[in-house]
Amino acid sequence: MSLFPKESPKLADFGDVLTPAEAIEPILGRPIRGALLEWLGEIFAAAQLEEVGVKPRRRAIFDGPPGVGKTTLAHHLAARLGLLMVAVRPERLVEKYLGSTGRNIGDLFDCVARQQDAQGEPIVLFFDEFDAIAAQRSKATSGAEQEQNTWVNTLLQRIEQHDGFIIAATNFGEHVDKAIWRRFDIHMTLELPGQGEREAILQRYLDPFGLPDRSLKTLAESLATASPALIRALCENLKRQIVLAPILEQDPRREAVFERVLASCHPHPDLGKPRLWSHGAGDQAVELIPWPLPRADALPAEDAPEAPADPDAKIIQLPRRTP
Numbered sequence: 001m002s003l004f005p006k007e008s009p010k011l012a013d014f015g016d017v018l019t020p021a022e023a024i025e026p027i028l029g030r031p032i033r034g035a036l037l038e039w040l041g042e043i044f045a046a047a048q049l050e051e052v053g054v055k056p057r058r059r060a061i062f063d064g065p066p067g068v069g070k071t072t073l074a075h076h077l078a079a080r081l082g083l084l085m086v087a088v089r090p091e092r093l094v095e096k097y098l099g100s101t102g103r104n105i106g107d108l109f110d111c112v113a114r115q116q117d118a119q120g121e122p123i124v125l126f127f128d129e130f131d132a133i134a135a136q137r138s139k140a141t142s143g144a145e146q147e148q149n150t151w152v153n154t155l156l157q158r159i160e161q162h163d164g165f166i167i168a169a170t171n172f173g174e175h176v177d178k179a180i181w182r183r184f185d186i187h188m189t190l191e192l193p194g195q196g197e198r199e200a201i202l203q204r205y206l207d208p209f210g211l212p213d214r215s216l217k218t219l220a221e222s223l224a225t226a227s228p229a230l231i232r233a234l235c236e237n238l239k240r241q242i243v244l245a246p247i248l249e250q251d252p253r254r255e256a257v258f259e260r261v262l263a264s265c266h267p268h269p270d271l272g273k274p275r276l277w278s279h280g281a282g283d284q285a286v287e288l289i290p291w292p293l294p295r296a297d298a299l300p301a302e303d304a305p306e307a308p309a310d311p312d313a314k315i316i317q318l319p320r321r322t323p
């Protein structure tokens with residue numbers, strides 16, 4: 001029994017099909033931006049590389065804690081290449097019936113190959129939670145383990161044969177089958193953001209509001225160990241509360257707003273608790289926030305945060321490939 005009774009499943013049956021237009025650029029630390037620049041560079045230079053008998057690398061694995069931007073980065077890359085991306089959900093592949101998962105994996109790769117042929121250009125095949133389908137093979141003792149080893153073998157073969165881009169993301173790199181891991185020629189570990197990245201992430205997601213330099217720095221410090229996803233949730237909840245407080249007749253004062261904001265978004269239990277959540281609305285970072293929150297474009301020039309000097313700015317200047 002297969003999840004896909006139809007003869008030819010569509011890409012959308014396996015996950016989300018994402019177009020370049022919806023992608024956003026993640027805010028990343030320098031090492032990752034460097035690696036990304038290098039990879040994009042070699043893909044753009046494919047023709048010159050081919051002349052010397054080298055092909056651009058086509059398989060990357062992103063490892064790192066939840067909410068650091070693995071999916072965002074894969075989508076951004078696909079967009080930079082002007083390509084569609086299919087973000088495969090493991091639960092669409094894994095089935096309990098004997099042989100079904102392996103068959104689904106085969107169907108997925110066939111479907112991507114068909115689509116690539118039909119549209120005459122590659123598709124980025126993105127596996128989220130890769131460890132769920134590419135778990136380390138074991139000396140199988142149970143039927144379930146045997147079944148899993150069988151589909152991991154299938155996956156390994158199909159990855160090797162596939163002509164196109166494959167990106168895999170995992171929070172548990174150490175659980176991924178070693179032989180599969182070796183088939184990927186780029187391994188990137190995405191770390192939690194540092195102080196500079198946290199400031200940039202706050203600025204992006206607080207927009208159209210903004211904070212004076214000192215307040216921005218202190219708030220970013222209180223968010224050490226927070227993931228970008230958590231900082232985004234914090235900013236969006238804050239904006240929501242600011243708009244809703246008068247409508248719902250809630251206490252509009254800064255500490256009251258922060259209490260509600262902090263109660264409505266929480267750090268991932270595996271990532272430790274940033275200071276802001278330990279101290280709560282009484283944190284010194286909250287005290288320093290001007291209230292009502294000013295608009296970014298209304299900050300006096302001497303208070304406005306300086307744009308950080310960006311030695312990797314050239315990454316932004318690489319052309320976007322148009323299909």
Ligand SMILES: Nc1ncnc2c1ncn2[C@@H]1O[C@H](COP(=O)(O)OP(=O)(O)O)[C@@H](O)[C@H]1O
Nearest residue numbers: 026027028066067068069070071072228229232
């Ligand atoms: N580095 C980043 N810069 C800006 N926004 C980010 C970043 N990382 C994550 N986000 C935001 O957090 C959310 C979750 O990110 P996602 O890419 O799904 O993380 P992951 O795949 O690592 O779990 C996304 O909505 C994204 O906008």
Ligand SMILES: [Mg+2]
Nearest residue numbers: 070071128169
């Ligand atoms: Mg993700």
